Amino acid sequence: MKYPAPLRPDSRIAITAFSSGVPKSCHPRLDRCLDDLRRQGFVVVEGECLRSNQCYVSASLESRARELTAFLLDDSIDAIMPPWGGEIAMDLLSVLDFDSIAKAKPKWLAGFSDISTLTSVITSQCDWATAHCTNLMQLHRLQQEPLTANTLAYLGSSEAFSQYPSEKYQINGESYDENPDAVFNLTESTRWKVLGGSQQGVAFSGRLLGGCLDTLCHLLGSDYLDLKCFQKRYSQDGIILFLENAEFSPTALIRALLGLKYRGTFNLVKGLLIGRNPSDEQHGQSLTYQQALSYALKGLEIPIIYDVDIGHLPPNLTLINGALADVSLIDDRGKIHQRLI
Template identity: 35%
Template sequence: MIRYPLMSEGAVIGTTAPSSGVEESMHNLIREASKRLESAGFQVVAGDSVWTQEKAKSAPAKVRAAEFNRMLRDDAIDLIVPPWGGELLIEILEFLDFEQLPEKWILGYSDISLLLLAIMLKTGLATAHGTNLVDLRGEYFDETSAMWRTVMSTKTGSSVLQHSSAKFQKDWKHDAPSPCVYHLTEPTEWKTVSGGKVSLKGRLLGGCIDVIRHVIGTPFGDVRSFQQEQIGGEPILWYLENCELNMADQRRSLMQMKLAGWFDHCSGLMFGRSPANRPVEGYTAEDMYRELAEELQVPVVYDIDCGHVPPQITLINGTYAEVEVESGQGSITQYFRP
């Protein structure tokens, strides 16, 4: 059984840094995001870890975990949105309180996706893969990013439809900030290995390959038990994105997932756009996608709105999704089924 939190009007957002915090020179990003969210009717409560960063983490693992656990248990906080990702979230997993986890949304991506996946697999609590706090500081949201509020306000038993973006951001231009944060200049095109129309259905699960691969074989990465016990053996529709891996490393990582059984009874794979898909001796991302489609005998879709090349659709781990891709455009309907 999947449990879905519900975000209400005037929700209190707790922001804590279970991975990386924010250096002093960039504290203004948190203040701007908080101000913008408060002007939209939210309240924002920031933990101590948000304001510190040293040696690739916001604070020691036990300190980060304790603050996260406190926000989870605090009835005054309705959802948790970390400032951004980072490098070493994996250090806190063993210190988290997974027992009787309250129904509270956690939203983020990158290193945060490891936290989202671990919570989903261990507890059946739905988690939200999407924008982070600092990217919510714009004067307005593009249509794709703006859907986070609608998606996280969807009631159990209902559904929500999202479409592929019109344009995506090729490069960050920090010296020329945009009113909507992102500089959306390049035409979006969702692609398929088959080259034709593709339909996919299954329970959504996924995250950033760089980090979720590291819980294979641990208590935090038991996909088989999740599939059998939480979703009644339904097929999994994987969404995956790459932050820093070249194509050889990405291929090795996906092979490890395959050999560990993560792709058993899988209905398809969807990959986000990535600037890190560097070929190795002519071995390209497209080569890898074709190999996966052939090996797993499932559809493979790529360059979707997910991950480190914004904007991104809000994907809920645990929902039953129906995805349609045709002529470069895509749609995804998520059903909030228990």
Template identity: 35%
Template sequence: MTIRYPRPLRPGDRVAVTSPSSGVPERLRGRFDAAVRVVEDRGYEVVVGACMDGSRHVSAPAGERAAEFEAFLTDPGIRAVVPPWGGETAIDVVPLIDWEKVAAAEPTWVVGYSDITTLITPLTLLSGTATVHGSNLMDTPYRTPDGLLSWLDVVESETGSRFTQSSPGRYRSAGWDDWTGKPGNDDLGLDTDGRWTRLDGGTGDVDVTGRLVGGCVETLANLAGSRYLDVRAFARDHAPEGLVVYVEACEDNAFTICRNLHGLRINGFFDHANAVLVGRTSAPDDATMTQHEAVVDALGMLGVPIVADVECGHVSPRMPFVNGALTRVVHMSGRSDVIQSLV
């Protein structure tokens, strides 16, 4: 079976916004409106769903969130679904979605990261539909750093096309911006030098190819062993060339990340990995274990290149990664590239 790539977006297409996890509080409506304007200025019609309430940790009851997400995915008039951001408990939506109905529909681009990987990774694994990890609607006003693409660039790409992203060598050390005071801020504030770090003990260049799949450790670990995270079946059906697996930690301490990565490995998440990419994180170390050591403890026995501090986590900037894309990763002195082919 081949990967199903949604058709590229073109001016006049409709982009839906819904919150299958957390909605947008009133104090951040200015940022939300600024993000919507960026998408509209690109030539798209933005359709905002009913599940957007930001007064609690979820935007609506689970059934309503699942129904709206599924409806947008199966509406032929919607070409992309972009949540405002992640949240905490999108897992309650997973068993309520009719995944077979979604798989039978014309594929639609879905974009997100963090808790949204609870949905986009199963969507790719269950249906072979490509999804985009790496940004969200509320990040859209930021200017894209040199060497990277925006999620809008990716969803406008033709099937069969190839694009290269290169590490800018800088990241943002501060926390979240004050979007209340500066709702239209477009400066990521990349204030710190930082390159990729090889963790597996290898000293040579890394040059590996496989199909991309991955997401947030804290959310995906809860799906391990279920049909929603059956990476073995995906590799068998869609990736005979093997996988490039990426993971990233949001906020859990090193001990918790270590346990979660062990659990993912035991359940086959890394069985077909030709390499593992680990996102740069600001999550805390522990007294006797760093975040890097947590990765080595859980995954060091895989015998494949493990490259950390990649721009695919909660620390800005973020490369859009297309789950399912045939991907070449090159890491050597003076060069750290991710080349994705939509084939």
């Protein structure tokens, strides 16, 4: 596994929206986040595919691919941070030259949601470590929640770091166009849980790989995200798959997970981490998300931890795709220790 250099003051961070761009109403928020990067000593390189948004994307496919490729191949760039996710980053996969990317100096590609369409594939295709973590637009200087505030520090680690569950998480937050200084509205108590089996706890290890289920359910098993090949390359370590649900209702979640189950995806992993789902009331279904998980994943002989700090109900862990991780949840005490080896 090839790890990018740890972020330091004077590291060059490129900002490009290869999925959804930032409309004018949210430019004040974007500017605050970019100014905070500069305040911390980073050099910000702002791309052209950033400050507009039409038909769910910042620019044409050709423009987004050209700019992202330029940053990925530029050895003066240390990290690439899109402002946030979006909907159809998948359209880039057929036009990116992964052979050329694999030969370039690795740099951090960081974010979650639709960003994981690229982070998971680049780790799988190029053996670059990438980061599933808080998006740039959430990295406001007033945001003091520890997992979020330490995101760039985790990307500055050179050997290993540990993370623990948050204290509280957000269900509903303010919009950035109405309040460019919005921070998380942390109202709900966090509790990681073991799905089925022993409620005393579980512990397992392996190399992390994963992202947003809404997009990865279409990619896992394809040539772009061939988990079987990845597992063979790191057979001594095994894989921990992590998934988070952005928009699936409980029944849609069942279909997505059963599709992976039928393709043998879960037979290739040593453990499964599942992020928090939307509130049960959001989709108006009588089936709960916990029931959906139990139904879709029953019979799997791997440890499964759910309601983890991953995804669209912040805060987010920083999970390094490709890192060797030790995961435990013992007596309600959760921990993820990642080794960058």
